[in-house]
Amino acid sequence: MKLDPVVAPEIAVSRWFNSSVPLSLAALRGRPVLLHAFQMLCPGCVAHGTPQAEKAHRLFRDSDLQVIGLHTVFEHHAAMTPVALEAFIHEYRLTMPIGVDDPDSGMRIPVTMGRYQMRGTPTSILIGRDGAVLHHGFGQEDDMALGARLAAAISGYP
């Protein structure tokens, strides 16, 4: 008997940019998904992680990989508002769908960040076609390794 895979927790997003419709992991089941959690004032995200996720979004445009940026604000809440994020997205010319991780009222950590027990930003989470987490990494990722991981997830039909 094969056990069902442990399905990745759903994302909770209070506002979307670069997407006319809300995205959900449930609706994306059957496709691989790369979640890039970042903060617009996190130097490692700005210099490396976020451009890397945007590059993946563009490079795999013809595949059915879905890249999702997730703005997981857990510090400087007054500075990293949706209006500030919108300006950031404009200035950095980001085209991937980006969701604002739902602030958990009164809590420091937003909802999705809590569900995944992320350690900080940037965090990269790769979800396979069957909805299970294939990889969960914190900090800088190597481009070549990420490219290989994404290609393997894309080729991995359930």
Add this chain to the structure above:
Amino acid sequence: MKLDPVVAPEIAVSRWFNSSVPLSLAALRGRPVLLHAFQMLCPGCVAHGTPQAEKAHRLFRDSDLQVIGLHTVFEHHAAMTPVALEAFIHEYRLTMPIGVDDPDSGMRIPVTMGRYQMRGTPTSILIGRDGAVLHHGFGQEDDMALGARLAAAISGYP
């Protein structure tokens, strides 16, 4: 007869970070001053110009050069507020004095930016010991050229 040099316009700052006292060009007369005008959501500033000004601040610490960062917000005003700038300074570990260019109420361009007719960010303005502008550059500057320019300004006693 020697003409008086054309003195650089005074800076207008509504709030200071990394300085317990307000700075003014008038009070700094006799010392060379590097003004680095930037915006916290300007990619070229974040990646290059602002770290370069911070490096100059640290490299010439034992000279009497004064490096001043100037947050000249001319776009995305709702995003680049002083509270956002404070978070930016914290995250990027900036230690040079940074002033918020005085917003000209109802105008898009802040006061100092207007006085110097800056074309955008980053802008680098070097002021000599006699108070005159030695150099006014827009865009990315080369580290070696800037180092040479600063050393020349420092050695240039009036």
Add this chain to the structure above:
Amino acid sequence: MKLDPVVAPEIAVSRWFNSSVPLSLAALRGRPVLLHAFQMLCPGCVAHGTPQAEKAHRLFRDSDLQVIGLHTVFEHHAAMTPVALEAFIHEYRLTMPIGVDDPDSGMRIPVTMGRYQMRGTPTSILIGRDGAVLHHGFGQEDDMALGARLAAAISGYP
């Protein structure tokens, strides 16, 4: 009826470094092979292409991908001798197998370079498990794209 794939031409190597035995595409049939053609005095190879091939060699160490460096000297023959290449390999700490492309006596272009009609260095050629050329690229390659291509070749069992 399925046609046999066009098999990649065999490599011709006059001397090996970092390999105690000669390698051949015939013997490697069934495994994916990345050929990195370079010259030790080609700036684009030294700065980017050769470190990238070495990185692939290390990153995919646990797969059956075979990375092969090929020193395809087509200019400055008196400078890029095997003894010079040996020093280069030592100084740049290269660990992938590297073959000297067989000089075609009296000809400017060495044998393997001619067989593949390479346009210059760096050239990256990816050969699939069935021995056919999957990709032939000249110039700088993106790390993420290469990682994806290698992973696809590795997952592609015949």
Add this chain to the structure above:
Amino acid sequence: MKLDPVVAPEIAVSRWFNSSVPLSLAALRGRPVLLHAFQMLCPGCVAHGTPQAEKAHRLFRDSDLQVIGLHTVFEHHAAMTPVALEAFIHEYRLTMPIGVDDPDSGMRIPVTMGRYQMRGTPTSILIGRDGAVLHHGFGQEDDMALGARLAAAISGYP
């Protein structure tokens, strides 16, 4: 009474590139001189030190600073011959005068390298207008610091 400065040892060069006449510190007295000692197979030189010296050569072209590259071969002698250096200079488009440090027959260390007791490559030596060594550094140098040091040497009339 002011002591005469300790004059920098003369350079010993067996062959010049990019200069139709031999250069000597004696003939350059009165001008500042930047000596960049390198080896064409030293990764830190190729990636950073040598392009930096070339940049200084171009940036200060209108001053009387003299930049001199010095090929101080102390390892892999069979690989880093003058003919190999010539190809290196061509491929990396170096335009500064470059001298081959005179091999001390039977010795590992060439003559100039020995006179200056250099510790390896890259080494950067700055000589003032009075012929005295102003700075002797081993390893990577910061562009901004070097620019400042060169400007100070240029402005320092004896």
